[in-house]
Amino acid sequence: MAVLQMVLLLCVGISFAKDSCSTNVNIYAELEKLKNMDERIEKLEGTLDKVLSENVALKTTVQDSQNKLKSLQMENEAKKVAFSAGLLESGSGNTGPINTQKTLVYKKVFSNIGGAYDSNTGIFTAPRKGAYYFRFYGHCHGGTTMAVTLLKNGKTQCSLHSWKPASNSNASNGVVLTLETGDQISTQLWANTWVYDDPASYTSFGGFLLFPM
Structure with a gap:
């Protein structure tokens, strides 16, 4: 056990x-x-x-x-700066002649990209430094004299002219300008001359920024 x-x-x-x-x-x-x-x-x-x-x-x-x-x-x-405008907003008729120079105010605005053109004054103000291209056209009837100058800050750059043509006449000119910010471009009708415009916008002004600098 x-x-x-x-x-x-x-x-x-x-x-x-x-x-x-x-x-x-x-x-x-x-x-x-x-x-x-x-x-x-x-x-x-x-x-x-x-x-x-x-x-x-x-x-x-x-x-x-x-x-x-x-x-x-x-x-x-x-960089998007461009405008184009015709002289008369509506109707037809001559501008001038008067015995002094007159800034042309283009009222019929086709485009104003960037808002640099003022349709109240006819003046384009550069929004930035760059190279710009401008073109302007004028039309007159037979027997009248037309002369328009493009100005930069009040100084002549180029002009168009037609002296008492036998019939209707067109003229144009263009230029590339280097502008600083704030520079102003306008066109001016010479004293004792005139331009004609109607709904076809024979007399016009335009320009655009080619490239900034």
Whole structure:
């Protein structure tokens, strides 16, 4: 009987030892899993920080690109300068003659891109420095004298002229000018001469920016 009890105790002890060893092995395995999980979390945190940093850099790049695009659009808009106008807004008739020079005010505006031409004064004011092209036309009837000058800041640049033609006469002239911001261009009818206009806009004035400088 005593021997049987010893055998049973021995078996129980062996079983307990096995269970204990098995428990220890599981604890080590779980600890190893936790360690691996910590390492993966650290890697994920590092990746997340990198992604967030790249996202901030991307937002900055996008904002810079938007600012540059806006600046280019504004610059492109500023380059759009062009106008064209006929002398009479409606009807027909002569302008002149009078005994002094007269600034011609072209009332029939076909286009005024950039708003640099003033139909109240007949004066074009350069909105920016650049090379500009201007063209002006005049028409007169037979037996009358026509003479028109293009002025830059009040100084003669070029003119057109027709002296008492036998029948109706047309004349035109054009010029490329380098203008500073604020320079003014206008046309002026000579004293004791006249020009004619009607809905066909025979007498007209126009110009545009070739390129900024």
